[in-house]
Amino acid sequence: MLELANRRIVLGVTGGIAAYKSAELIRRLKELGADVRAVMTAAAQEFITPLTLQALSGNPVHTTLLDTEAEAAMGHIELARWGDLILVAPASADFLARMAHGHGNDLLTTLCLAARCPLAVAPAMNQAMWAARSNQDNVALLQQRGVHLFGPAEGEQACGDVGPGRMLEPTQLAQLTADLFPRQILTGTRVTITAGPTREAIDPVRYISNHSSGKMGYAIAEAARDAGAEVTLISGPVNLPTPERVKRIDVVSAQDMYAASMNALIQTDIFIATAAVADFRVENSHNQKIKKQHNSSGAMTLTLVENPDIVAAVAKHSPKPFTVGFAAETQDVENYARQKIQRKGLDMIVANDVSRTDIGFNSDQNAVTVIWPEGQQPLELASKAQIARDLVTLISAHYKKAR
Template structure:
């Protein structure tokens, strides 16, 4: 399988039983046209020997920062500059945690921090470790920084358990690397993304909000940046880290989000409105906390501005305006109505009533509609769904050229 010609891949091998698959992965990367050099952690050397990787790659295998011969010329910096892409396979829970924390206490973690090359991690660990909240938080942190995860797969594990955490097969990893190395189809484009909820204050203590985590919008921003776009992200109140290379504007209320988006709009080629903007806000925000009194409490709400419709009708409208629709019933009917009523080019709809996708989830599935077409993006991790969506956006931009 070709497709990696000219790629210089630094293959990191960390200490898990799945490290035995890394030798086949190395050979398949070479068969696809890549030049590969290998860095192993000290733990990896307990599972597989360096000699095998040295013979296959035809380059010395590095495993220590304290190699006097190599480090006399700052070899780790040379390696960091040499790589066009860093691939860690297997990536253990320990490696994921170290990279999320920005630690650099061995050669592999130091290279990941010292290189400007994209980083891809192929996790391999026990299913409980993969599902642990600490691991999930570390994965989310790295994804927000632009690190791409390949897998893990599901199935039988070396520990005797069954579940998510298996290293994907070498051919699957190579295919993911090949897909990530496609030309930057949004190079030279300016993309504006809105993400997260808005909070509409009732008093200094309470607000009206929604369950949007911002993960989908942030994944869209990361995907657009990875495809070469200049990206501005208008974010509601979320705790996600700013994606690498993305300019971020933080807002809280719908009115603030509207002002920020309309101010940034001129000169952008694409607007993707992934934010879950409040449709209504309190007519008045009280200066003091409302005290509990009667059995009921009435709060008057007023409509907020329709940001998406304003963007679509704006005299400096982007070439492509993409809306989002989170629905719980008749998804296509409501999405197509919104598409036509607001004058959008595309609308990405998802069924948030389905378990395991949409709000607060790490996964999603989208059905994208336009006036005379539809494209379904299969259920999967939000970063992958975002990449598929941006590929469709690129298709439509190129069709408009």
């Protein structure tokens, strides 16, 4: 099971014979789905080469605090922000001392100072060094600050001594790393989400659209990613940044979104249609800007034709993904939503009242009712991020039942 899917791990490697195990640790972390970037101290490079860790991680290895090439591509502060966890394995007595006392005289200690994510250390040293009062004080200080301690193990050491100080085995460290993160309920699942409005051209400068901001769909994309899913986001025109670790496909019209959705189905287990797709488009949009007509009536007629119903087409596809629709209504919300479930063949629908000024379009909050053929559950007023997390939990539970 890919328990670390979508997780980013910064692996710090310090000097010591146990550094050779760091290569295997990278393999184990990647097997669990993690993206790994290695940071090596100067002493670590005496035991294992950066090239080895680069080949195993598939990413450049960072070694120098003031490397102009690295700073241009990914500065040390950005690297600290990149990680979901910084794991130092092996962590030498010298490194633990410098970390405990706030040193920032190399790249790895600087990353630990700048990190917003959790920190973990896997000590590796001679048993006498591990037992030394000063080292134990440093370890206790780090633990008081919330640093996670992985090990050490007891056993025979490279120097011939026997006792505590051995670094835990890579398989153990990989599992302890996975255990730090919440269980990912959508690991191994491929989720496609549509979001935002569509724009239906009248002419090159005018279009028909709606007030959708895309915020709900983008929040669901982030929640599904955090739940371990591989996420594809098909987005109409919005002013939102692409969520990290999410594949985004930009579209404009309903026909564009339909084509992108159909293409995505071959790699989709769950399809969540949050987009506010225009129901109609102009039958014959103009290639040039329409000029104002100076006549007695001042009127202009547009002929509209119906757009494809994307979510209904997805629900009819074979094989069918677990299909979740959205019903943005201004009245009789639950009744209209239940009609849509039946008419379109959906597995679930999320209904919300967009006539309310405190939720819905452009708001950062929402309140919805999740409806499925045998029942329903309201999700009370909360941030769209919280609503998205609750939705992903419900969708995951019903998806697994349906399999």
